[in-house]
Amino acid sequence: MSVFRKIILIFLVVVLYGCEIKRPESIRYGIDICNFCKMTIVDPKWGAEIITDKGKVLKFDVVECMISYYYTSIDTNKVHSMYTIDFTSPGNFIYAKQAKYIRTLQFPSPMGLNVISLKSFEDTVKLGLKNEYETLDWWEVVEKVKDEILQ
Numbered sequence: 001m002s003v004f005r006k007i008i009l010i011f012l013v014v015v016l017y018g019c020e021i022k023r024p025e026s027i028r029y030g031i032d033i034c035n036f037c038k039m040t041i042v043d044p045k046w047g048a049e050i051i052t053d054k055g056k057v058l059k060f061d062v063v064e065c066m067i068s069y070y071y072t073s074i075d076t077n078k079v080h081s082m083y084t085i086d087f088t089s090p091g092n093f094i095y096a097k098q099a100k101y102i103r104t105l106q107f108p109s110p111m112g113l114n115v116i117s118l119k120s121f122e123d124t125v126k127l128g129l130k131n132e133y134e135t136l137d138w139w140e141v142v143e144k145v146k147d148e149i150l151q
């Protein structure tokens, strides 16, 4: 193998490794602290993460804390991706902008926005909702956080 090919190979390994580490990391419930409200993350049905362009993982107890942090505490150009926990499948992350959100008082969230994340609205049936609820997309959740938490 020529030196040139070796350099290309090393370059590819570095680039692929760099991509590899930009993934959500399991939240250690009862141990990890929310980067926005500084409370311990305790409920596995909720949780959210920001991954920076350097692969650093910032953890949050709920999606409203992640959105609040995004708009107040980080250079948004350095955010690589954002994830939320699937309410019906604790421990599993959903790409936050593609997640579907349900707002209901039946599942009050730790920070009071009362929004849960799902992979699809079809999963709403799994919730056994008795109360009234509202369906939201990512940008509608962002608007609620701006209006009700950040003002």
Ligand SMILES: [Zn+2]
Pocket (backbone or CB within 6 Å): 034, 035, 036, 037, 038, 039, 060, 061, 062, 065, 111
């Ligand atoms: Zn929080």
